[in-house]
Amino acid sequence: MYQYNEVDQTLVQERVEQFRDQTRRFLAGELPEDDFLALRLMNGLYIQRYAPMLRVAVPYGLMSSTQMRKLAHIARKYDKGYGHFTTRTNIQYNWPKLEEVPDILAELAEVQMHAIQTSGNCIRNTTTDEYAGINANEIEDPRPYCEIIRQWSTLHPEFAYLPRKFKIAVTGGPEDRAASQVHDIGLHIVRNDEGEVGFEVLVGGGLGRTPFIGKVVRSFLPKQHLLSYLDAILRVYNLNGRRDNKYKARIKILVDAMGVEAFSELVEAEWQSFGKDGQLTLTEAEIERAKSFFKPLDYDLSAANDTSLAQQLADDKAFNAWYERNTVAHKVDGYRAVVVSLKPLLKAPGDITDAQMDLVADLADQYSMGEIRSTHHQNLVLGEVKKSDLYALWKVLEANELARANVGTLTDMICCPGFDFCALANAKTINIAEQINQCFDDLDHLYDLGDIRLNMSGCINACGHHHVADIGILGVDKKGEDWYQITLGGSSKADARLGKVLGKAVAADDVAKTLQTVLSVYVENRTEEESFADTVQRLGIAPFKERVYAPVN
Template identity: 60%
Template sequence: MYRYDIHDQTLVDERVAQFRDQMERYRAGRLGEEEFRPLRLQNGLYIQRHAPMLRIAIPYGMLAGSQLRALAEITRRYDRGYGHFTTRQNLQLNWPALEDVPDILADLAKVQMHAIQTSGNCIRNTTSDQFAGIANDEVEDPRPWCELIRQWSTLHPEFAYLPRKFKIAVSGAAQDRAAIQVHDIGLRLWHNADGELRVKVLAGGGLGRTPMIADVVREDLPWQHLLTYLEACVRVYNQFGRRDNKFKARIKILVKALGIEEFRRRVEEEWVHLKDGPQTLNQAAVDAAKVHFPEPDRRPVAESANEDFDRLRAENRSFARFVTNNVTDHKVPGYKAVTLSLKRREHAPGDVTADQMEAVADLADRYSFGEVRVTHEQNLVLSDVPVDELEALWEELEALGMANPTVGTLNDIICCPGGDYCSLANAVSIPIAQALQERFEDLDFLYDLGPLDLNISGCMNACGHHHVGHIGILGVDKKGEEFYQISIGGNSTDDASLGKILGPSFFRSDVPDVVEKVLEVYVSQRHEDERFLDTYRRIGLKPFKERVYA
């Protein structure tokens, strides 16, 4: 994984010193609240409902074991001994003291981490596939390209004050696991018939108050022009995006207002001034980025290990369930990727304690070359586990309470912090997730339902991605009371779709019953081997609505 060079380290260290001075001036009263606000946002610092919140960047979701240990120590020293992994593959601290933030940033810098551009109207942390570099359906490893985008976008002077926040996702596999169609810009890496790398560029996707699926701006961009074309796209947005209304300021509103043809024309017109310029990529630049993502020194795994693995699955039902849901095939025979569930009723989805962080770091060192991935489903991944060590890993995860065999099921809930923490939320999210996990905890029932995404957001900002959940739940406010709106049919993968609202919203106590009725319709109407989304798309919204509101 990427390691800082002297330029990266100098930039981050200088940023820490700069913010320490800004914090001192603010606390001394020499900087007013409005002057300090953009300065703290540039360093990932929010003021939430009960305390400040610090969002820490995890570029393209990759962590070294040493970094995870540092995060554990930071949560103990400066917070309440846990952190929250988000749908942006970042980590949030929910209880840091304002005056401690410069020290936290300094500790992060010691392990090549930061909070730069995790908030504010700028280009945010680039996200990608959690199985990048190891997936057996991968066409091109997206990580070096994410790194090139990180270097280009970090403290870009032209894009420090965009109309609104800006998010980029990159996928390099046959199956989109990075939700590129619901980002401001989504990039798909592919090869043409001659084996040449091309980039499909999408723009105008996003969730929030006005959810939209992205449109294709350029189908076959040569890789050499990736950064210049991105610059053209963001320039057009920066120039023509609305600044008079923050609810209409995202690039999706601009693309919709102009139409994709006119937006494309303006990007191409702007690109004329950038194409073949200094930011044009060459093979040397790409190779330099790729050097930071070397293949680990994997030992050969004997063929007999696969036979032992298959026998163990057949003999041990608990292990078999774990493998079916939490273990993913690898591009290298004899290896697997293992997803560690962060979905337990006693914790909010995505929360992980300092002790668990340290334990996962130890497991990463022993089983996965010291590497941990963060998923946008708010779980963790050990990317390179030999098949003959899977049983031992599973046993250790069981002891940690992190072997919950429900990844990809109804109980693998995506959930924002909601009204328990966020000052923007209309309603709580975490208690809804916990009530649903309690109602639908029977593993046989979960497995019979098959793959099912349930996403919860506490407000229209959609941090829980409820619009693209197969079942989406949105907290709404009605005259000071919390209600919940249910939508059905969303999806964030290749055939992306936005969920449709079922009907009038429900009391908090009614939500588990409503979800149960939705599932009853699915179970009674589905064809053999049909997923929830398939059944919904075949029969439509009406049968679900009739059952729920009968």
């Protein structure tokens, strides 16, 4: 993984001391609240419903065991003993004290971490596939390009005050596990007809109150032009994006209003006039330098010869279920990637305790070459585990509520913190997640239902990506009561699409019961081997709507 050089370390440490002084001045009454607002947001600090919330950057979801131990220490010392992983692969602390935030940032700097640009109207954390570098289907490892983007965008003076926040995702192959098509910019590594590797560039994706799927603005961009073309897109957006209405300030609104062709023409003109073949052109040496931080690890090639796994799978049904659901093929024979589930029964999705963080760090050192990945789906991944170590690893994870074999099922849900924490939320989400877990606690039933993506948001800002789930749940407020709107048929994968609203919102107590009704329609109508997503696409939502809202006799 990337290691800070002296310039990086100095920059981050100086930023900490700068914010320490800003915080001191604010607490002393020397800095007005409105002035401090922009400063704290640029350092990842929000004011939530009951306390500040600090969001720590995890660039492209990759952490060392040392960094994970520091995150555990911060949870213990400065918070209430846990953290929350987000869809952007960052971690949030929900209970820090404002006066202690500079101390937290100083401790993060000790392990090459920070909270810079995890909030504010700037370029946020660039995300990618949690299996980057170990996925046999990828054309190239996308992480070097994420790192190139990170270095270019961090504290970029021209893009520090954009019309609105800006998000970029990069994928390395045909699968899309980073929801790239609902980002402001989605970059797909592709190969053209001549065999050259470059990028397909999409612009204008996003969710919230006006959701859009991104549109292709360039079908093939040579990799040396990555930064200059991104720079052109950001310049066009910065000059033309709306600043009079924050609800219409995202680039998706600009692209929709102008039309993708007109927007693309502006970008092309900007790129040709001011950026192409200029200082931002990436040399092969620069690209190779970025790749050098993500070289293949020192794999034990003899691991492929171990035959113990087959017998362990045959002897232990629970282990077999976990292996099928929570491990993923690795490009190196003899290894698997392991998903550490942060979706235990009746616990908030995405939360992890300080003790669990320490444990994951220890397990990463013992079994996964010291590296941990966080995912868009609010889980963790140990990417480099020998097949011969899987059983021992599973036993430890199971003993510490980190091995629930539900990955990809209905209860492996994305869920924002909702009204329990967020000042913007309209409705609670964690209690609804618990209700769903209680209703669907039979793993055999979940396995029979197959892969189902359920995402839940506590407000229209859609931090839970409910628009692009097989089943989406949106919390709404009706005269002080929590109600929930259901959508069906969305996807954030390569076939990205927005779900359709099933009908009127249902009461809080009826959410799980409504899901039972929806899923009964699926079970009755599916063909052999047909997934929930396929059935919804074939039938449309009418049969589901008819059953859910049928009159009660």
